[in-house]
Amino acid sequence: MLPRLLALDFDGVICDGLREYFVTTQKTYHQIWQEDSVAMTDGFAEVFSQLRPVIETGWEMPVLLRSLVLGITPEDILSQWHLLREQIVTKEDLDKKFLSNALDSTRDNWINNDLDNWLSLHRFYPGILSKLQYIINSDCHFYIVTTKEGRFVKRLLGQQGITLPADNIIGKECKRPKYETLRLLRDKIAESDLSIWFIEDRLKTLELVRQQSDLSKVQLFLADWGYNTAPERERAQQHPEIKLISLAEFTKTY
Secondary structure, eight states: OOOSEEEEOSBTTTEEOHHHHHHHHHHHHHHHSTTSOHHHHHTTHHHHHHHGGGOOSTTHHHHHHHHHHTTOOHHHHHHHHHHHHHHHHHHTTOOHHHHHHHHHHHHHHHHHHOHHHHHHTOEEOTTHHHHHHHHHTSSOEEEEEOSSOHHHHHHHHHHTTOOOOGGGEEOGGGOSOHHHHHHHHHHHHOOTTOOEEEEESOHHHHHHHHTOGGGTTSEEEEETTSSOOHHHHHHHHHOTTEEEEOHHHHHOOO
């Protein structure tokens, strides 16, 4: 059974891009810290992926890799990332917009010069593609709401034969919080009995939605297969208004 309106995050819900995240980050890192050798960062791929849940926006990714190079422990990063990232940004006189643009530019150049290689570093979670096709063929209003650039989402879905109207992929370029996007989608559909589900892999994002009193009817789900930690999944299980959902539960078709 599907709701009338379904909104899904992309990275960590539909697509696993951890390998691409690390390689793009590594390429960007060495543009900024040119004195460090590539070999110096090669060994951080696994721990970087484990720490991916702390990242909220793209500019933080080179800073996360920098923190590992500087010897900051994964435990400290998990427990006090916001403080650590600001300390690094301040100490090394980094500009967040520059970091974000550098990351996007690195990704753009990679796509333009070797699209097949870029695509090869992404994988769709098992059962997701057939579920998406099922949703698209239903009468459900379906949207992807993501902090990834919409054009990247379109490329990745297109490679798998999944086509969505441009208006149904709401990415980083919209420059607004996800709860505001949900509000706009709700108002756009404007059905009195509208049921809305939002499936996301970041608990903080779901908690921000729940703080919006006018969005109290939106049913919230934390994807347990995504970029989140065991403590976050435990918190979701204890939350009266957020449901922890498994990949098997989500990909089941009725």
